[in-house]
Amino acid sequence: MKKSLYIAVIGCGRLGAILASDLSKQGHKVVVIDVDNSTFNHLSKEFSGFSIAGNTAEMSVLESAKLDQAEIAIAVTGKDNLNIMVSQLAKTVFEVPIVLTRILDPAREEIYQKLGLTTISTTKISAVAFLDTLQQKLNVLNVNS
Amino acid sequence: MRIILIGDDQLAYFLSKKFVAEKHRVTIINAHPAEAIKFSHQIKATVIVGDGTHPTILKEAEVEKTDLVLALTSHDEDNLVACQIAQHYYGVPRTIALVNDPAHQQFFEQMGINVAFSATQILANLIEKRADFEDITNFFAVDRGQITVTEIILHEDSPALQKTLQNLELPTGALIGCIIREERAFVPHGWSNLQIGDRLILISQPEHYEQLLEILTGKAE
Numbered sequence: 433m434k435k436s437l438y439i440a441v442i443g444c445g446r447l448g449a450i451l452a453s454d455l456s457k458q459g460h461k462v463v464v465i466d467v468d469n470s471t472f473n474h475l476s477k478e479f480s481g482f483s484i485a486g487n488t489a490e491m492s493v494l495e496s497a498k499l500d501q502a503e504i505a506i507a508v509t510g511k512d513n514l515n516i517m518v519s520q521l522a523k524t525v526f527e528v529p530i531v532l533t534r535i536l537d538p539a540r541e542e543i544y545q546k547l548g549l550t551t552i553s554t555t556k557i558s559a560v561a562f563l564d565t566l567q568q569k570l571n572v573l574n575v576n577s
Numbered sequence: 578m579r580i581i582l583i584g585d586d587q588l589a590y591f592l593s594k595k596f597v598a599e600k601h602r603v604t605i606i607n608a609h610p611a612e613a614i615k616f617s618h619q620i621k622a623t624v625i626v627g628d629g630t631h632p633t634i635l636k637e638a639e640v641e642k643t644d645l646v647l648a649l650t651s652h653d654e655d656n657l658v659a660c661q662i663a664q665h666y667y668g669v670p671r672t673i674a675l676v677n678d679p680a681h682q683q684f685f686e687q688m689g690i691n692v693a694f695s696a697t698q699i700l701a702n703l704i705e706k707r708a709d710f711e712d713i714t715n716f717f718a719v720d721r722g723q724i725t726v727t728e729i730i731l732h733e734d735s736p737a738l739q740k741t742l743q744n745l746e747l748p749t750g751a752l753i754g755c756i757i758r759e760e761r762a763f764v765p766h767g768w769s770n771l772q773i774g775d776r777l778i779l780i781s782q783p784e785h786y787e788q789l790l791e792i793l794t795g796k797a798e
Contacts, residue, residue: 511654513652525684537631543665
């Protein structure tokens with residue numbers, strides 16, 4: 433990623449803060465939105481983007497973040513439904529070319545993947561990581577015994 | 578018709594009651610156990626406690642056999658997701674969603690929701706149309722007069738002045754849907770107080786209307 437892109441990160445929890453800080457450090461123009469402005473403390477010192485405190489379920493907040501100019505939107509609030517709605521708004525109303533959606537609940541994730549969202553289920557990913565690590569530990573045990 | 582209602586406030590309550598009276602089969606999905614129990618005592622409907630936006634809960638409500646899903650919560654994202662899952666995943670033919678942010682209305686319909694309605698927009702339109710009003714204006718009667726919507730203005734002789742809504746002891750079956758004060762309209766809370774010159778939009782069953790008027794104006798119609 434050489435070109436500097438305009439990226440909106442929606443939700444500044446632990447995941448959102450890491451993504452926003454990292455993308456900003458890579459030289460991209462990042463705007464991060466969260467309803468709770470105390471979450472902006474999670475951002476790293478290297479973060480040089482903008483932060484907007486506001487309810488992302490409100491159209492005017494997304495407009496104030498200039499979502500229509502964004503090349504990428506990443507929805508990572510703690511609420512699945514909010515991520516789903518914001519992502520669909522980003523795609524259809526603001527015409528953002530790349531939209532990524534975090535969905536915790538695997539059942540919902542499956543449905544919205546079929547409906548055309550690019551979804552990432554952090555729950556599924558964690559489960560896989562746990563199982564892989566467990567398998568490695570068991571393999572070591574088997575070798576040693 | 579089989580109807581699923583998702584919501585936990587007065588709107589969901591009155592609508593379910595109306596649908597039950599019209600012999601529809603109603604299932605209410607309510608996220609709050611205490612509210613759900615209250616609903617189940619007051620309305621002849623199936624009441625399910627849970628997240629009405631989740632596929633498992635919708636399935637429990639027999640969404641596949643349902644003709645209409647109404648999502649009426651105060652969160653737009655929940656209303657959107659409930660209707661989309663019902664429609665696209667379970668094949669419900671008709672969905673209606675409340676939009677709290679009027680700016681979402683068109684987007685919801687673009688996303689396939691059959692009807693997206695904004696209470697704010699409806700009230701704003703009504704108020705604009707009624708630039709000329711007298712003390713009491715009958716806006717309309719809903720469903721052959723089962724509910725009436727009226728507007729009144731509070732004068733200096735009103736016994737309700739400076740009182741909060743929760744102290745007024747309004748009859749059940751009647752509510753103040755909106756207060757218009759100095760050209761600003763808002764939906765009141767229990768602690769909102771009433772002032773001279775306030776215009777109130779009243780939503781009431783006819784049998785409670787007279788009592789409501791008396792509390793607010795000091796005189797019966």
